Amino acid sequence: MDLDLLLGVGRFLLATTLLLLLTVPTAFVVIQMELKVIAQMQLRYGPNRIGPWGMFQSTIHGFKFLAKEDHMPDQADRTTFTLAPWMVYMAAAMSMLVIPWAPGAIAADFNIGIVYFFAIIGLSVVGMLIAGWASYNKYSLLGGLRSAAQMVSYEIPLTLSVVGVVVLGGTLNFREVIEWQLDHGWMLLWQPVGWGIFYIASLAEINRTPFDMVEADSELVAGPFTEYSGMRFGFFFFAEYVALFIMSGIMVALFFGGWLAPWPFPAQLEGFGGTLYGIFWFFLKSYLFVFVAVWLRATLPRVRVDQLMGMAWKVLLPLAMLNLIVTAGVVVWLKL
Amino acid sequence: MTSEVRIPDPLHPERTEEARLRAAAGLAPAPSTGGEYAGFESVGLPDRPPQTEREREVYTLDEGEMLVNIGPQHPSTHGVMRLVAKVRGEVVVDIDPVLGYLHRGIEKLCENATYTTVMTYVDPMDYLSSMHNEHAPAIAFEKLYGVKAPRRAEYIRALVVELNRVFSHGLMMGFQALDMGGLTPILYAFINRDEVVDLLASISGQRMLFNFFRVGGVNFDANDEFFSRLGTWRAGVLKTIEMNERILTDNEIFRGRTIGMGVLSGSEAMALGVTGPSLRASGVPFDVRKAHPYSIYSELEFEVITHTGGDVYARYLQRVAEIKQSIHLIDQIVDKMPHGPVQAQVPGIIRPKPGRAYAAVESPRGLYSVYAISDGGPNPYRFRMRDPSFVSLQAMPKLMPGRLIADTMAVMASFDPVMGGVDK
Amino acid sequence: MALDTKGPPPDTSPIVIPDLAGDDDFREFGMAEHPRGGFHGLLEVIPTRADLVLDLIRANSLWPLLSGLSCCAIEMMSSATSKNDIDRFGMFPFRASPRQADVLIVAGTLTTKMAGPLVRLWEQMPEPKWCVAMGTCTTSGGRFKRSYSVVQGVDRLMPVDVYVPGCPPRPEGLIYGMLRLRELVLQRRGEWPTYVDRGPQRSNWEGDVT
Numbered sequence: 001m002d003l004d005l006l007l008g009v010g011r012f013l014l015a016t017t018l019l020l021l022l023t024v025p026t027a028f029v030v031i032q033m034e035l036k037v038i039a040q041m042q043l044r045y046g047p048n049r050i051g052p053w054g055m056f057q058s059t060i061h062g063f064k065f066l067a068k069e070d071h072m073p074d075q076a077d078r079t080t081f082t083l084a085p086w087m088v089y090m091a092a093a094m095s096m097l098v099i100p101w102a103p104g105a106i107a108a109d110f111n112i113g114i115v116y117f118f119a120i121i122g123l124s125v126v127g128m129l130i131a132g133w134a135s136y137n138k139y140s141l142l143g144g145l146r147s148a149a150q151m152v153s154y155e156i157p158l159t160l161s162v163v164g165v166v167v168l169g170g171t172l173n174f175r176e177v178i179e180w181q182l183d184h185g186w187m188l189l190w191q192p193v194g195w196g197i198f199y200i201a202s203l204a205e206i207n208r209t210p211f212d213m214v215e216a217d218s219e220l221v222a223g224p225f226t227e228y229s230g231m232r233f234g235f236f237f238f239a240e241y242v243a244l245f246i247m248s249g250i251m252v253a254l255f256f257g258g259w260l261a262p263w264p265f266p267a268q269l270e271g272f273g274g275t276l277y278g279i280f281w282f283f284l285k286s287y288l289f290v291f292v293a294v295w296l297r298a299t300l301p302r303v304r305v306d307q308l309m310g311m312a313w314k315v316l317l318p319l320a321m322l323n324l325i326v327t328a329g330v331v332v333w334l335k336l
Numbered sequence: 337m338t339s340e341v342r343i344p345d346p347l348h349p350e351r352t353e354e355a356r357l358r359a360a361a362g363l364a365p366a367p368s369t370g371g372e373y374a375g376f377e378s379v380g381l382p383d384r385p386p387q388t389e390r391e392r393e394v395y396t397l398d399e400g401e402m403l404v405n406i407g408p409q410h411p412s413t414h415g416v417m418r419l420v421a422k423v424r425g426e427v428v429v430d431i432d433p434v435l436g437y438l439h440r441g442i443e444k445l446c447e448n449a450t451y452t453t454v455m456t457y458v459d460p461m462d463y464l465s466s467m468h469n470e471h472a473p474a475i476a477f478e479k480l481y482g483v484k485a486p487r488r489a490e491y492i493r494a495l496v497v498e499l500n501r502v503f504s505h506g507l508m509m510g511f512q513a514l515d516m517g518g519l520t521p522i523l524y525a526f527i528n529r530d531e532v533v534d535l536l537a538s539i540s541g542q543r544m545l546f547n548f549f550r551v552g553g554v555n556f557d558a559n560d561e562f563f564s565r566l567g568t569w570r571a572g573v574l575k576t577i578e579m580n581e582r583i584l585t586d587n588e589i590f591r592g593r594t595i596g597m598g599v600l601s602g603s604e605a606m607a608l609g610v611t612g613p614s615l616r617a618s619g620v621p622f623d624v625r626k627a628h629p630y631s632i633y634s635e636l637e638f639e640v641i642t643h644t645g646g647d648v649y650a651r652y653l654q655r656v657a658e659i660k661q662s663i664h665l666i667d668q669i670v671d672k673m674p675h676g677p678v679q680a681q682v683p684g685i686i687r688p689k690p691g692r693a694y695a696a697v698e699s700p701r702g703l704y705s706v707y708a709i710s711d712g713g714p715n716p717y718r719f720r721m722r723d724p725s726f727v728s729l730q731a732m733p734k735l736m737p738g739r740l741i742a743d744t745m746a747v748m749a750s751f752d753p754v755m756g757g758v759d760k
Numbered sequence: 761m762a763l764d765t766k767g768p769p770p771d772t773s774p775i776v777i778p779d780l781a782g783d784d785d786f787r788e789f790g791m792a793e794h795p796r797g798g799f800h801g802l803l804e805v806i807p808t809r810a811d812l813v814l815d816l817i818r819a820n821s822l823w824p825l826l827s828g829l830s831c832c833a834i835e836m837m838s839s840a841t842s843k844n845d846i847d848r849f850g851m852f853p854f855r856a857s858p859r860q861a862d863v864l865i866v867a868g869t870l871t872t873k874m875a876g877p878l879v880r881l882w883e884q885m886p887e888p889k890w891c892v893a894m895g896t897c898t899t900s901g902g903r904f905k906r907s908y909s910v911v912q913g914v915d916r917l918m919p920v921d922v923y924v925p926g927c928p929p930r931p932e933g934l935i936y937g938m939l940r941l942r943e944l945v946l947q948r949r950g951e952w953p954t955y956v957d958r959g960p961q962r963s964n965w966e967g968d969v970t
Binding site for chain 1: 859
């Protein structure tokens with residue numbers, strides 16, 4: 001057998017296994033941030049018994065799902081009910097494949113990374129929808145339909161806002177987008193409107209406050225997850241927070257220079273140290289935006305369904321179109 | 337090794353009274369209805385005539401409609417109420433509040449209790465305004481028995497009642513936000529509430545269900561510790577209220593969801609019997625404290641606050657304004673507080689002369705009144721309470737059709753119903 | 761009507777239980793039989809301290825159900841707020857859905873009309889689960905002991921692990937009760953069923969909106 005092929009397969013298996021394993025600690029860290037940051041904003045201590053400063057509380061919450069009964073409603077559609085958590089979780093885990101952690105540290109550095117990412121992250125809507133349908137529960141059904149409407153609507157401005165970046169950078173590869181930003185400065189300076197649309201749409205895409213219509217605690221008890229218990233619910237729970245991290249990471253890669261350090265520091269270094277340096281800056285920026293999302297959750301109430309949809313179709317979509325046309329026009333006119 | 341446990345189903349056709357009688361008499365089972373009601377097996381209805389009101393409603397559903405059961409256990413029904421909503425997608429077509437999940441028989445218990453112990457039973461009725469719950473019976477029984485509370489007792493009553501109003505309205509701000517998805521305001525509201533409740537505990541000895549009022553006075557005199565803690569609380573209360581205001585009042589999302597939502601005009605509100613802040617938010621200047629002054633309210637300076645919107649946002653602003661008004665009243669009461677006894681000479685078991693008495697107070701939710709009839713015995717012959725949240729809930733079926741499910745929670749929270757009072 | 765005293769002769773033939781679950785295989789394998797019938801579950805068979813670890817995890821992540829019945833519900837919420845922060849012990853995320861909750865805090869007077877829905881909530885919660893009766897109304901009926909419509913203690917309907925007296929208990933009281941529940945979880949190590957066969961599920965309940 002060809003050695004190169006074997007090496008390639010081995011490398012792929014290693015990378016996917018590592019990334020799959022990485023989702024769990026990522027979820028734990030993000031959940032812990034949510035617990036502690038919201039607690040501090042509400043003038044509480046938050047969990048402080050497990051580990052130093054209570055930092056392992058989210059791990060305990062996570063492992064508890066393993067020790068709970070895995071319950072399935074009698075009239076649930078058994079196949080889809082089992083399948084739904086996996087679809088949502090795998091959508092989050094698979095999209096980790098193209099995240100540019102650092103120079104040389106990308107699991108799959110292929111030339112249509114951006115297309116792949118938006119294709120895969122959109123899969124989670126299918127999981128939510130069939131979770132809502134399979135549960136045989138009216139709240140689940142309403143939540144599932146809400147998730148379908150919301151995610152499909154927001155995917156359009158989300159993708160259109162990125163097309164501006166693609167036109168400017170002239171590439172669909174995350175690594176090349178970041179290298180373009182090394183020469184021209186962060187994409188935020190070139191695409192401020194695009195970034196605004198992307199941020200709002202990404203919050204809606206991953207169901208974060210103020211757009212958490214899907215798991216609306218005070219309206220639909222827990223949305224499509226109402227009937228899920230044990231580890232099945234755990235998968236939804238993890239996927240939600242992993243998606244939050246991934247969206248922040250992708251936004252950092254597209255608009256905030258990815259692994260590139262901000263101005264007073266050297267933008268990137270060479271060798272293995274450079275990889276660690278890049279990973280450090282990437283994580284710092286990503287978790288900054290995770291923090292902002294948690295901050296929003298502690299502050300804002302939830303918007304209503306019609307306001308949510310109206311914003312997507314009447315405000316964000318025309319704005320994203322306009323942004324794209326202006327960007328394309330400028331690029332053609334100046335022959336950038 | 338499985339054991340099969342069958343839970344008896346009261347609705348199973350074999351288990352109806354007729355079927356059991358037939359089985360006992362050795363007759364054949366009743367003939368089936370001939371498929372008249374067939375076709376609803378998928379929603380759990382067997383082929384038989386409808387046996388409950390809800391089942392009958394299922395047969396009348398139009399294409400695309402469904403019934404959603406909001407409650408009795410739901411995060412935002414403010415206790416154990418059930419709203420049966422007929423929805424078409426997300427749009428509410430009709431809404432039907434089902435009450436009685438917290439019916440504790442308080443009126444009957446009060447009729448079997450002596451006049452003094454009635455206070456313990458009315459306490460948990462509207463559990464966010466226990467002081468008001470006790471105030472109305474205390475006035476009514478004093479009218480019945482012909483005794484007057486000392487002036488200091490009246491001042492202490494007005495003081496604790498206004499303190500109670502402050503934390504009740506403060507909690508409403510928090511619940512309004514919580515039902516719309518905001519997590520933090522309720523915690524800020526509880527900071528204020530815990531301080532007030534501890535303050536009231538220092539005068540009454542109980543933290544939530546105070547049992548503080550007596551026929552002809554109050555249980556304890558306000559001591560120095562109480563006034564010292566009151567001063568501390570007064571110094572910081574506006575800050576905690578403002579913390580919530582800053583999150584909510586000018587919040588674009590909050591305004592977008594509440595302005596123009598659930599508009600109740602003044603005439604509609606009066607026709608429905610809605611009272612209290614919800615009525616005043618519709619522009620009707622009716623306040624029991626002004627219209628029919630009781631206790632010492634005729635001696636205090638205050639104006640009836642009104643708002644004109646009549647929507648959820650106006651009801652929210654009305655509460656915020658009334659918190660500040662109550663704090664203003666508290667300042668006046670503390671300034672004018674006279675010295676003297678706090679309890680008139682009243683025997684342990686009172687036997688008023690036969691007669692009837694009515695007393696109304698302005699509770700945080702509206703006009704709360706009590707009607708007591710005495711037959712000369714040690715306990716009331718008839719004791720009836722009018723609870724304002726029960727009346728406010730009647731506005732829900734009027735306001736909701738055509739709105740979304742999410743608005744149900746916002747509108748209900750704006751009336752601030754307390755199920756303990758609704759179901760008694 | 762005279763009773764039919766003769767009747768058919770009693771069936772003395774030995775009862776043959778078909779080995780549907782493959783019990784004999786378990787016996788050959790050497791798995792111990794559980795005193796309540798059946799065999800020890802997988803988690804109980806693993807000859808390590810898995811129970812210890814699992815119970816440590818369970819004890820430190822007790823999620824209460826967001827279900828308040830009346831007055832005590834306000835004090836239950838107060839125990840989760842800034843001043844008495846029950847989140848310190850990992851008990852905060854009040855779940856709205858019973859499927860994701862561990863502890864049912866029965867907070868407030870339980871009336872006969874609410875008894876059915878509450879039992880249903882309890883049955884919907886997945887194992888292992890615990891119940892805390894908060895307030896005197898739920899322990900004994902309390903001040904509504906003489907009422908015609910109040911259930912005289914929630915332990916008539918479901919097993920109660922911890923009783924928290926008071927009318928209503930202070931938030932500190934509830935936190936103390938929850939910490940006692942935590943000790944209880946650790947003491948009864950390995951006794952929690954991870955799966956309970958509840959038989960065929962009931963699909964229709966009286967008064968259901970379908």
